[in-house]
Amino acid sequence: MISLEIRRSNLVFNLAEALWYFSGRGDLEYISYYAPGIRRFVLGSDALTGTAYGPRIFTFGPSRLDQWASVVETLREDPDTKRAVVQIYRPEELTVPGNPDVACTIGLQFLARNDRLNLVTYMRANDAYRGIASDIFSFTFLQELMARELGLEVGRYTHMVGSLHLYEPDVGPARRLVASPHDQGATRDRMPDMPSGDQRPYVKRVMQIEEGLREDAVRLGVSEIMTLDLPEYWRQVVAVFELYRRCKHHTCADDDGLLGELYPLYRHLMVNRFPKLSSDPQAKAAVS
Structure with missing residues (x-):
């Protein structure tokens, strides 16, 4: 990244x-x-x-x-x-x-x-x-x-x-x-490691959830995402897709602090790409 x-x-x-x-x-x-x-x-x-x-x-x-x-x-x-x-x-x-x-x-x-x-x-x-x-x-x-x-x-x-x-x-x-300066606004945070083993069962589950999010038929809060039957690595992917759903279909609001639950690199990239995510006090506090 x-x-x-x-x-x-x-x-x-x-x-x-x-x-x-x-x-x-x-x-x-x-x-x-x-x-x-x-x-x-x-x-x-x-x-x-x-x-x-x-x-x-x-x-x-x-x-x-x-x-x-x-x-x-x-x-x-x-x-x-x-x-x-x-x-x-x-x-x-x-x-x-x-x-x-x-x-x-x-x-x-x-x-x-x-x-x-x-x-x-x-x-x-x-x-x-x-x-x-x-x-x-x-x-x-x-x-x-x-x-x-x-x-x-x-x-x-x-x-x-x-x-x-x-x-x-x-x-x-x-x-x-x-x-531009080679490190301007950059972060040293790295992509997380995938869990061990065959990832296909996890990917299949993520893609099932993604379809509902893409169609705006499913809306997930922090508690729903954090209790999904998935490893943390793949729950984070779902969280990214949920935040995008909010920006795509609604107002990019992070009213439940989901942004603050992301891996540091993911949070950095999402705010940089979708600045409105950090426009409310709760999101700003999570990012800082």
């Missing part, structure tokens, strides 16, 4: 996108709630193709191959293997006329070395200001999920890009970012 104040990192979207991938989904309804602008990449359907990596990971090609499961099995049988690769890019994407949604990621290579799980990501192209930050978050999130399932520590992450580009509308923000 980039915690610089000027960068205004979107923790909500980062978590939502990573879970979108890990849930094997490609639906526009879900991801556009967190990133409305993504609708411009859809080619005549209600689902994304190239941008949606989840179906590529879990139901790839005509055989609907679960690449995640095959990589897990391969690494368990031969921890020294160099074949634990998840393919994302598909060559037939180039044959679709006017396709605005071609996968930027070629593949992910998992390498187990010295009881640590390393990940190398190969990109054909990457947006240097917006896309790269989201991609590195999502792929290291997947790396940690895979490491926990295999019982390994998280190792090194390597991000390789064939063509790194900066879009014209981002030139000004990028210049301001480079010119």
